[in-house]
Amino acid sequence: MARILCSYLKMMLDYNALPPFIHLYWISASSSKEFLEPLANCMSLLGMLGTRARGTASLFWRNVRMECDHLSSTYTTFNKYGMIAATQALLIYMLVRVAxxxxxNNNHDAALLGTVTLMLGELRRQLQCESVDMESVDMPYMYFV
Known part of the structure; x- marks a missing residue:
């Protein structure tokens, strides 16, 4: 399993391919959709790793930590698409860490896991609220059918 996950990172760095859990739409739309900013930032940071220049790893992980801090402080402002994009970006950072x-430089496991937990909790809350809203809209129709 670890080999498969690490192969995704190699694909991304060497061939600019996406892991199977990210649809190409997410990247192609990232320049025009504000809610995809976390994923666009992630792809930019990955480009930094691809250069293999000296000190790049340290800079990469400092930026990852700043991105985690930013996402942790603003996660309640994202819609569900922003939550998905941020979670995908965090999963990519985790793949880099595992690889x-x-x-x-990369001792940010607690920050990564904590931020993913926040994102997924908020995404779950938003989806539950949508579900309740949809049920309340459908309820009146049930009585007339």
Whole structure:
């Protein structure tokens, strides 16, 4: 399983391919859709890793940490699409972390996991609210059928 997950990262870095859990629409639409900003940021940061320049890993992980902090402080402002995009970006950061193994620069496991937990909790809350709203709209029609 770890080999498969790490192959996604290699595909992304070497061939600009997307992992199967991200549809091409998400990337192609990222420049025009504000809610896709976390995923667009992630793809930009990955480009930094592809250069293999000295000090890039340290800079990459500092930016990942700043992105986690930003997402943690603003997650309630995202709609469900923004939540999905942010979660996908965080999953990609986690793939990078798994592929690299533990280094002095990438010790952000708690921040990554905590931010994913926040995102998924808020996404669940939003979807439940939508579900309740849809049920309340459909309720009057049930009595007349």
């Amino acid at each position: 690299e193994g533990e280094t002095e």
